[in-house]
Amino acid sequence: MRPLAHRVSRIHVSPIRRVARLFDEARERSDIISFAGGAPSVSLPQGLLDEFARLLSTDPLRSCGYTGTRGIPQLREAIAADMEKYGKVHYDSNTEVILSTGGTEAISSILMSILNPGDEVIVTDPTYLGYREMIELAEGRPEMIPVKVEEGYQPSVENLKGLVSNKTKVAIIISPDNPTGRIVSEAFAKALVDLAEDYDFWIISDEVYKHIIYEGEHVWMSRLPGAREHTITVGSFSKEASIPGLRLGYTLAPEEVINGMEKIQQYSTLAPDSLAQFALVKFLDGNLKEPYLREIVIPFYLKKRNVMGRMLQAHLPEAKTITPPGAFYYFVDMRYYLARLGLDEEEFASQLLEEKGVAVIPGRFFGDNGVGHVRLTFVSEPEERIEDGIRKIGEFTSSAKH
Amino acid sequence: MRPLAHRVSRIHVSPIRRVARLFDEARERSDIISFAGGAPSVSLPQGLLDEFARLLSTDPLRSCGYTGTRGIPQLREAIAADMEKYGKVHYDSNTEVILSTGGTEAISSILMSILNPGDEVIVTDPTYLGYREMIELAEGRPEMIPVKVEEGYQPSVENLKGLVSNKTKVAIIISPDNPTGRIVSEAFAKALVDLAEDYDFWIISDEVYKHIIYEGEHVWMSRLPGAREHTITVGSFSKEASIPGLRLGYTLAPEEVINGMEKIQQYSTLAPDSLAQFALVKFLDGNLKEPYLREIVIPFYLKKRNVMGRMLQAHLPEAKTITPPGAFYYFVDMRYYLARLGLDEEEFASQLLEEKGVAVIPGRFFGDNGVGHVRLTFVSEPEERIEDGIRKIGEFTSSAKH
Numbered sequence: 085m086r087p088l089a090h091r092v093s094r095i096h097v098s099p100i101r102r103v104a105r106l107f108d109e110a111r112e113r114s115d116i117i118s119f120a121g122g123a124p125s126v127s128l129p130q131g132l133l134d135e136f137a138r139l140l141s142t143d144p145l146r147s148c149g150y151t152g153t154r155g156i157p158q159l160r161e162a163i164a165a166d167m168e169k170y171g172k173v174h175y176d177s178n179t180e181v182i183l184s185t186g187g188t189e190a191i192s193s194i195l196m197s198i199l200n201p202g203d204e205v206i207v208t209d210p211t212y213l214g215y216r217e218m219i220e221l222a223e224g225r226p227e228m229i230p231v232k233v234e235e236g237y238q239p240s241v242e243n244l245k246g247l248v249s250n251k252t253k254v255a256i257i258i259s260p261d262n263p264t265g266r267i268v269s270e271a272f273a274k275a276l277v278d279l280a281e282d283y284d285f286w287i288i289s290d291e292v293y294k295h296i297i298y299e300g301e302h303v304w305m306s307r308l309p310g311a312r313e314h315t316i317t318v319g320s321f322s323k324e325a326s327i328p329g330l331r332l333g334y335t336l337a338p339e340e341v342i343n344g345m346e347k348i349q350q351y352s353t354l355a356p357d358s359l360a361q362f363a364l365v366k367f368l369d370g371n372l373k374e375p376y377l378r379e380i381v382i383p384f385y386l387k388k389r390n391v392m393g394r395m396l397q398a399h400l401p402e403a404k405t406i407t408p409p410g411a412f413y414y415f416v417d418m419r420y421y422l423a424r425l426g427l428d429e430e431e432f433a434s435q436l437l438e439e440k441g442v443a444v445i446p447g448r449f450f451g452d453n454g455v456g457h458v459r460l461t462f463v464s465e466p467e468e469r470i471e472d473g474i475r476k477i478g479e480f481t482s483s484a485k486h
Numbered sequence: 487m488r489p490l491a492h493r494v495s496r497i498h499v500s501p502i503r504r505v506a507r508l509f510d511e512a513r514e515r516s517d518i519i520s521f522a523g524g525a526p527s528v529s530l531p532q533g534l535l536d537e538f539a540r541l542l543s544t545d546p547l548r549s550c551g552y553t554g555t556r557g558i559p560q561l562r563e564a565i566a567a568d569m570e571k572y573g574k575v576h577y578d579s580n581t582e583v584i585l586s587t588g589g590t591e592a593i594s595s596i597l598m599s600i601l602n603p604g605d606e607v608i609v610t611d612p613t614y615l616g617y618r619e620m621i622e623l624a625e626g627r628p629e630m631i632p633v634k635v636e637e638g639y640q641p642s643v644e645n646l647k648g649l650v651s652n653k654t655k656v657a658i659i660i661s662p663d664n665p666t667g668r669i670v671s672e673a674f675a676k677a678l679v680d681l682a683e684d685y686d687f688w689i690i691s692d693e694v695y696k697h698i699i700y701e702g703e704h705v706w707m708s709r710l711p712g713a714r715e716h717t718i719t720v721g722s723f724s725k726e727a728s729i730p731g732l733r734l735g736y737t738l739a740p741e742e743v744i745n746g747m748e749k750i751q752q753y754s755t756l757a758p759d760s761l762a763q764f765a766l767v768k769f770l771d772g773n774l775k776e777p778y779l780r781e782i783v784i785p786f787y788l789k790k791r792n793v794m795g796r797m798l799q800a801h802l803p804e805a806k807t808i809t810p811p812g813a814f815y816y817f818v819d820m821r822y823y824l825a826r827l828g829l830d831e832e833e834f835a836s837q838l839l840e841e842k843g844v845a846v847i848p849g850r851f852f853g854d855n856g857v858g859h860v861r862l863t864f865v866s867e868p869e870e871r872i873e874d875g876i877r878k879i880g881e882f883t884s885s886a887k888h
Binding site: 090091200218221284329355 | 488490491492493494497523524525526527529530535538539542543546547549550551552553587588590591594598599600601602616619620623624655686687728729730731732733742743746749750752753754755756757758759760761762
């Protein structure tokens with residue numbers, strides 16, 4: 085048969101595929117300790133489960149029926165009210181809010197709505213591992229701001245200024261960050277907004293971890309002076325309500341962007357999951373979210389984060405990292421150990437999995453500046469297994485020969 | 487702000503938007519009789535609802551957790567077994583099956599995987615109203631085969647031959663058809679396969695209505711001699727299990743296409759709804775599907791189809807249509823009445839809604855050959871309201887002045 089589309093051969097499948105294989109192996113074999121995934125492990129909110137049951141027993145046809153592409157009005161209203169409550173920024177639920185099939189479709193359809201061939205997109209390096217391919221699929225060109233552990237994984241305003249030009253169409257900032265866990269500094273965020281005003285570009289503020297914060301405060305990008313008309317804020321229920329499989333994300337943005345996204349989404353997915361939409365209204369409106377996050381989610385993840393941090397200090401004292409103030413991950417500079425072992429971090433990850441049964445993600449999957457690093461998820465395993473896993477990494481790095 | 491992407495201004499939002507507004511109005515006002523939608527109205531399979539409840543109460547974290555982009559292996563196996571059982575064609579569930587966020591994402595990601603700029607795509611006119619925009623978003627060029635009521639809405643082999651060339655990259659056939667309800671003739675399907683072999687192009691066989699058949703037999707495109715390696719078969723649970731809101735579709739195709747789709751879907755939605763995936767295994771494997779379709783779905787829709795057909799003959803004797811052997815719709819040539827009224831079918835639809843409270847879809851939304859036609863869904867309303875609605879259309883067309 086004739087070859088497929090060029091866009092398919094241009095984008096790289098390898099990183100996520102390799103990650104997926106690690107996930108799969110780790111999921112199926114309980115003897116593997118997985119620091120590889122990114123999925124919540126905390127109990128779901130009981131009130132949300134009750135709402136699913138109620139919807140399915142009282143009106144299954146409506147609960148499982150088509151919704152509009154933007155999503156049901158009640159959920160868009162609840163999302164706008166939630167943004168007003170926490171972020172103190174007003175959005176019109178009719179014209180400035182759209183649901184999507186996860187944060188993934190949100191980012192993808194924003195980029196498809198905004199980018200023309202050759203438009204430049206500023207992202208950090210390392211960054212979330214889907215962005216570059218999404219930019220490529222929308223025919224944009226990624227431009228990278230390096231971030232380093234020595235600077236607390238904060239992008240620098242100076243580097244940003246060096247990249248911005250009239251070709252810049254959008255900058256993507258995820259905060260709290262995947263893979264590093266850092267919360268972006270308010271100084272950087274403000275400088276970004278100023279440049280967005282001067283050069284007239286968009287800011288995609290990926291805030292899917294906005295409520296997964298252990299210290300410090302979330303930076304609400306759209307609230308900064310001058311930011312609102314340049315900012316496209318992406319959220320998701322995957323982390324906040326622990327339902328990543330139900331694929332429900334959302335975007336708050338100026339009307340023209342929402343209109344563009346609606347067009348794209350009509351022809352790519354038609355609409356997001358109806359059942360999840362109806363149920364999540366209850367999560368936001370029914371006073372489920374705040375106690376769930378405060379009493380269940382944050383304490384549960386914080387303890388795990390602290391256990392992993394203590395173990396890293398004890399067993400990998402020469403590794404460099406930050407204590408992540410948010411999100412699910414330690415991003416660890418392993419170059420001291422890798423040099424001694426004579427391995428790159430990809431070889432390290434694969435031998436570690438084979439010899440010690442511990443799964444980690446090689447840092448290069450997140451960008452060139454991730455070389456020599458690994459990403460360790462702390463939310464997935466029980467505390468004893470976190471201890472055991474880091475101890476095994478320590479044994480592996482101090483063993484004689486590989 | 488600077489303008490959005492050109493791709494967004496190139497695609498048309500109007501048809502679906504206008505349709506959506508008709509849907510919305512009709513849904514919210516019980517006094518409006520809606521022949522506009524396309525959503526099932528039959529009770530959901532009880533065994534499937536029970537399975538949702540079981541999954542949510544026994545293992546909510548897994549049921550609502552990420553799956554791989556291709557979907558869970560158990561459901562891919564069940565889909566391959568289902569194809570083998572009904573279609574008598576073998577597919578490898580590991581390499582030749584992928585789930586997607588509805589049939590919509592399936593078609594969209596197939597086109598994104600296959601089309602390069604300028605590649606030609608053969609579709610019928612009228613046809614399903616998302617195809618042309620999806621082709622446009624993937625930078626292809628639609629080429630239309632006209633279909634007419636006088637020929638039973640069958641595309642002609644002669645017209646097909648006139649369109650096929652070395653630029654043809656793919657042909658899309660939906661059977662049973664939306665909007666006309668016709669089942670494609672085996673003669674046409676065979677000629678299409680022969681041409682696909684000669685000119686080396688793909689066939690997308692959109693079979694989302696394959697089990698919604700009242701007379702005749704489904705044409706399993708991939709089963710025809712020589713077809714398998716050229717055919718990409720799309721299915722969906724929206725109609726078969728009456729759960730369109732849960733957005734679960736699937737594709738069976740040669741490995742290279744599935745690999746391409748997986749790449750696209752990783753970066754556009756990541757994965758389809760997990761809960762629906764787990765539950766649908768039970769629908770296929772648990773002997774729920776066949777009795778549900780035979781005892782509940784088909785008798786329920788067939789009666790409605792016959793009521794609408796009888797009423798059309800009685801109240802719109804000069805309208806031309808076919809008795810649809812499958813799917814959900816009558817596609818009705820109203821040109822006799824429209825000429826007398828001095829209206830085009832879009833004005834007709836909007837005045838009919840306003841004056842008589844009956845919602846129909848203007849035929850031009852489905853293509854130039856749909857001008858002068860309307861699409862009437864017969865599955866959504868109870869029989870008395872179908873009778874009442876067609877009677878009102880009759881009154882409207884025979885009234886003196888508009």
